[in-house]
Amino acid sequence: MSTFTIFLALIVVVAFLLIVVIMVQNPKGGGLSSSFGGGGTQQLGGVKKTTDFLDKSTWTLATLLLVLILASNIAINRGSESVDSKALDLDAPTTAPAPLPTPVPSTNDAATATPDDSTGE
Known part of the structure:
Protein backbone atom coordinates (compact mmCIF):
# COMPACT_ATOMS: atom_id res chain seq x y z
CA MET A 1 0.00 0.00 0.00
CA SER A 2 1.49 3.33 -1.05
CA THR A 3 1.84 6.43 1.07
CA PHE A 4 -0.65 8.27 -1.11
CA THR A 5 -3.28 5.58 -0.44
CA ILE A 6 -2.77 5.96 3.30
CA PHE A 7 -3.14 9.74 3.03
CA LEU A 8 -6.26 9.27 0.93
CA ALA A 9 -7.84 6.98 3.52
CA LEU A 10 -7.00 9.44 6.31
CA ILE A 11 -8.49 12.32 4.32
CA VAL A 12 -11.76 10.41 3.87
CA VAL A 13 -11.96 9.57 7.59
CA VAL A 14 -11.20 13.14 8.70
CA ALA A 15 -13.68 14.57 6.19
CA PHE A 16 -16.40 12.23 7.50
CA LEU A 17 -15.65 13.22 11.11
CA LEU A 18 -15.71 16.89 10.14
CA ILE A 19 -19.13 16.46 8.52
CA VAL A 20 -20.47 14.73 11.63
CA VAL A 21 -19.13 17.43 13.98
CA ILE A 22 -20.56 20.22 11.82
CA MET A 23 -23.96 18.52 11.56
CA VAL A 24 -24.16 18.10 15.35
CA GLN A 25 -23.74 21.84 15.88
CA ASN A 26 -26.69 24.20 15.81
CA PRO A 27 -26.00 27.93 15.50
CA LYS A 28 -29.12 28.83 17.54
CA GLY A 29 -27.93 27.02 20.65
CA GLY A 30 -29.79 23.78 19.99
CA GLY A 31 -28.46 20.51 18.68
CA LEU A 32 -26.28 18.33 20.86
CA SER A 33 -25.39 21.19 23.18
CA SER A 34 -29.05 21.78 24.14
CA SER A 35 -29.63 18.09 24.81
CA PHE A 36 -26.84 18.16 27.38
CA GLY A 37 -28.34 21.23 29.03
CA GLY A 38 -31.87 19.89 29.26
CA GLY A 39 -33.33 23.23 30.29
CA GLY A 40 -33.16 22.36 34.02
CA THR A 41 -30.56 22.99 36.64
CA GLN A 42 -28.89 19.61 36.14
CA GLN A 43 -26.35 19.65 33.36
CA LEU A 44 -24.36 16.76 32.02
CA SER A 82 10.88 15.25 -15.10
CA VAL A 83 9.06 16.80 -18.08
CA ASP A 84 5.37 17.34 -17.50
CA SER A 85 4.38 18.34 -21.00
CA LYS A 86 5.48 17.46 -24.51
CA ALA A 87 5.32 21.16 -25.32
CA LEU A 88 8.17 21.72 -22.87
CA ASP A 89 10.26 18.80 -24.18
CA LEU A 90 13.06 20.33 -26.27
CA ASP A 91 14.37 16.97 -27.54
CA ALA A 92 11.06 15.87 -29.06
CA PRO A 93 11.00 15.77 -32.86
CA THR A 94 9.06 18.61 -34.37
CA THR A 95 6.73 17.63 -37.18
CA ALA A 96 4.48 20.05 -38.96
CA PRO A 97 1.05 18.86 -40.02
CA ALA A 98 0.68 18.13 -43.74
CA PRO A 99 -1.06 20.92 -45.64
CA LEU A 100 -4.52 20.14 -46.92
CA PRO A 101 -4.91 20.11 -50.72
CA THR A 102 -6.83 23.08 -52.06
CA PRO A 103 -9.67 22.28 -54.47
CA VAL A 104 -9.18 23.54 -58.00
CA PRO A 105 -12.31 25.10 -59.52
CA SER A 106 -13.44 23.38 -62.66
CA THR A 107 -14.78 25.24 -65.69
CA ASN A 108 -17.19 22.38 -66.47
CA ASP A 109 -19.20 22.93 -63.23
CA ALA A 110 -21.25 25.76 -64.74
CA ALA A 111 -21.81 23.96 -68.05
CA THR A 112 -23.05 20.71 -66.51
CA ALA A 113 -25.52 22.32 -64.13
CA THR A 114 -29.13 21.56 -65.02
CA PRO A 115 -32.11 23.72 -64.12
CA ASP A 116 -34.33 22.55 -61.31
CA ASP A 117 -37.54 21.05 -62.66
CA SER A 118 -39.29 20.78 -59.33
CA THR A 119 -41.69 23.67 -60.03
CA GLY A 120 -43.43 21.79 -62.84
CA GLU A 121 -42.91 24.37 -65.61
Whole structure:
Protein backbone atom coordinates (compact mmCIF):
# COMPACT_ATOMS: atom_id res chain seq x y z
CA MET A 1 0.00 0.00 0.00
CA SER A 2 1.49 3.33 -1.05
CA THR A 3 1.84 6.43 1.07
CA PHE A 4 -0.65 8.27 -1.11
CA THR A 5 -3.28 5.58 -0.44
CA ILE A 6 -2.77 5.96 3.30
CA PHE A 7 -3.14 9.74 3.03
CA LEU A 8 -6.26 9.27 0.93
CA ALA A 9 -7.84 6.98 3.52
CA LEU A 10 -7.00 9.44 6.31
CA ILE A 11 -8.49 12.32 4.32
CA VAL A 12 -11.76 10.41 3.87
CA VAL A 13 -11.96 9.57 7.59
CA VAL A 14 -11.20 13.14 8.70
CA ALA A 15 -13.68 14.57 6.19
CA PHE A 16 -16.40 12.23 7.50
CA LEU A 17 -15.65 13.22 11.11
CA LEU A 18 -15.71 16.89 10.14
CA ILE A 19 -19.13 16.46 8.52
CA VAL A 20 -20.47 14.73 11.63
CA VAL A 21 -19.13 17.43 13.98
CA ILE A 22 -20.56 20.22 11.82
CA MET A 23 -23.96 18.52 11.56
CA VAL A 24 -24.16 18.10 15.35
CA GLN A 25 -23.74 21.84 15.88
CA ASN A 26 -26.69 24.20 15.81
CA PRO A 27 -26.00 27.93 15.50
CA LYS A 28 -29.12 28.83 17.54
CA GLY A 29 -27.93 27.02 20.65
CA GLY A 30 -29.79 23.78 19.99
CA GLY A 31 -28.46 20.51 18.68
CA LEU A 32 -26.28 18.33 20.86
CA SER A 33 -25.39 21.19 23.18
CA SER A 34 -29.05 21.78 24.14
CA SER A 35 -29.63 18.09 24.81
CA PHE A 36 -26.84 18.16 27.38
CA GLY A 37 -28.34 21.23 29.03
CA GLY A 38 -31.87 19.89 29.26
CA GLY A 39 -33.33 23.23 30.29
CA GLY A 40 -33.16 22.36 34.02
CA THR A 41 -30.56 22.99 36.64
CA GLN A 42 -28.89 19.61 36.14
CA GLN A 43 -26.35 19.65 33.36
CA LEU A 44 -24.36 16.76 32.02
CA GLY A 45 -21.08 18.34 30.95
CA GLY A 46 -22.59 21.80 30.56
CA VAL A 47 -23.77 23.62 27.47
CA LYS A 48 -20.81 25.97 27.32
CA LYS A 49 -18.24 23.19 27.49
CA THR A 50 -20.00 21.17 24.78
CA THR A 51 -20.06 24.17 22.47
CA ASP A 52 -16.39 24.84 23.13
CA PHE A 53 -15.54 21.19 22.46
CA LEU A 54 -17.47 21.16 19.17
CA ASP A 55 -15.93 24.46 18.10
CA LYS A 56 -12.38 23.33 18.88
CA SER A 57 -12.90 19.94 17.25
CA THR A 58 -14.22 21.61 14.09
CA TRP A 59 -11.15 23.82 13.78
CA THR A 60 -8.81 20.94 14.63
CA LEU A 61 -10.36 18.60 12.06
CA ALA A 62 -10.38 21.32 9.40
CA THR A 63 -6.70 22.07 10.02
CA LEU A 64 -5.85 18.36 9.98
CA LEU A 65 -7.74 17.93 6.71
CA LEU A 66 -5.79 20.78 5.10
CA VAL A 67 -2.46 19.39 6.30
CA LEU A 68 -3.32 15.90 5.04
CA ILE A 69 -4.29 17.25 1.62
CA LEU A 70 -1.04 19.18 1.32
CA ALA A 71 1.00 16.18 2.52
CA SER A 72 -0.73 13.88 0.04
CA ASN A 73 0.43 16.15 -2.77
CA ILE A 74 4.02 15.43 -1.75
CA ALA A 75 3.36 11.68 -1.63
CA ILE A 76 1.99 11.39 -5.19
CA ASN A 77 4.13 9.11 -7.35
CA ARG A 78 5.07 11.21 -10.35
CA GLY A 79 7.24 8.62 -12.12
CA SER A 80 10.78 9.06 -13.35
CA GLU A 81 10.13 11.69 -16.03
CA SER A 82 10.88 15.25 -15.10
CA VAL A 83 9.06 16.80 -18.08
CA ASP A 84 5.37 17.34 -17.50
CA SER A 85 4.38 18.34 -21.00
CA LYS A 86 5.48 17.46 -24.51
CA ALA A 87 5.32 21.16 -25.32
CA LEU A 88 8.17 21.72 -22.87
CA ASP A 89 10.26 18.80 -24.18
CA LEU A 90 13.06 20.33 -26.27
CA ASP A 91 14.37 16.97 -27.54
CA ALA A 92 11.06 15.87 -29.06
CA PRO A 93 11.00 15.77 -32.86
CA THR A 94 9.06 18.61 -34.37
CA THR A 95 6.73 17.63 -37.18
CA ALA A 96 4.48 20.05 -38.96
CA PRO A 97 1.05 18.86 -40.02
CA ALA A 98 0.68 18.13 -43.74
CA PRO A 99 -1.06 20.92 -45.64
CA LEU A 100 -4.52 20.14 -46.92
CA PRO A 101 -4.91 20.11 -50.72
CA THR A 102 -6.83 23.08 -52.06
CA PRO A 103 -9.67 22.28 -54.47
CA VAL A 104 -9.18 23.54 -58.00
CA PRO A 105 -12.31 25.10 -59.52
CA SER A 106 -13.44 23.38 -62.66
CA THR A 107 -14.78 25.24 -65.69
CA ASN A 108 -17.19 22.38 -66.47
CA ASP A 109 -19.20 22.93 -63.23
CA ALA A 110 -21.25 25.76 -64.74
CA ALA A 111 -21.81 23.96 -68.05
CA THR A 112 -23.05 20.71 -66.51
CA ALA A 113 -25.52 22.32 -64.13
CA THR A 114 -29.13 21.56 -65.02
CA PRO A 115 -32.11 23.72 -64.12
CA ASP A 116 -34.33 22.55 -61.31
CA ASP A 117 -37.54 21.05 -62.66
CA SER A 118 -39.29 20.78 -59.33
CA THR A 119 -41.69 23.67 -60.03
CA GLY A 120 -43.43 21.79 -62.84
CA GLU A 121 -42.91 24.37 -65.61
